[in-house]
Amino acid sequence: MIEIEDIVFRRDGAPVFDGLRLRLDAPRVAIVGRNGSGKSTLLRLIAGLAEPQGGEVRVGGVKVAKDRAGALATVGILFQNPDHQIIFPTVIEEIAFGLEQQGHPRDEARRLAGAALARAGHPDWAERLCHTLSQGQRQMVCLTAILAMEPRWILFDEPFNSLDIPSILRTEARIAALSQKVVTVTHDPARVRDYDRVIWLEQGAVAADGAPGAVLPAYVAAMERLARETPC
């Protein structure tokens, strides 16, 4: 279970969260909300990449902000932009890095990385330079790197952005097939209509929380109302 306990988080003095409390244990949870509502920040807090100024986040009992090794073994995050994630020139180095961080010796990490690439269907990418891959392919490298680390939860920050339609559908199917529990942030309600639970965030607070069939129509209607009320 992901336990978000009364978190307070400020950026540049402005509160993003001021006492947010959530328990997430469904296999597929979606988070929707307007730009700036706090979705990406919440994922970073769940991954332990940001530390709340108040409260605590635990994932599977791991205090992710304090226990980095525990967090790496428990929760993986796919950033919105793969270029914010990739730090190594070649695909194999990128995938092996997380495994080394988990304590695997370098040779073993490369072997496991190669096996993960083969499972992803791209054994020929090992020595490819990441910058020569398309954005969708770089996203696949990032996902492979996360899967290689075998976390129990995977967080996806707008995984359908910048993808063509076949890639969107493939990514959707790939996420659906994962054995891990998943939290997905998206602006595309259609992509998460089969999820177990949808949380609609507004200015760092929960505006609605429940089944997709209840939350998504209300969210879309509110967004359409806003669009009508806002002059071009």
Ligand SMILES: Nc1ncnc2c1ncn2[C@@H]1O[C@H](COP(=O)(O)OP(=O)(O)OP(=O)(O)O)[C@@H](O)[C@H]1O
């Ligand atoms: N690096 C930063 N420095 C200062 N403030 C930031 C930074 N990143 C985000 N914020 C602020 O934190 C708040 C939440 O941002 P966040 O990126 O979590 O929103 P979001 O819901 O993911 O938005 P989007 O849908 O646009 O990706 C916003 O008010 C934003 O301006």
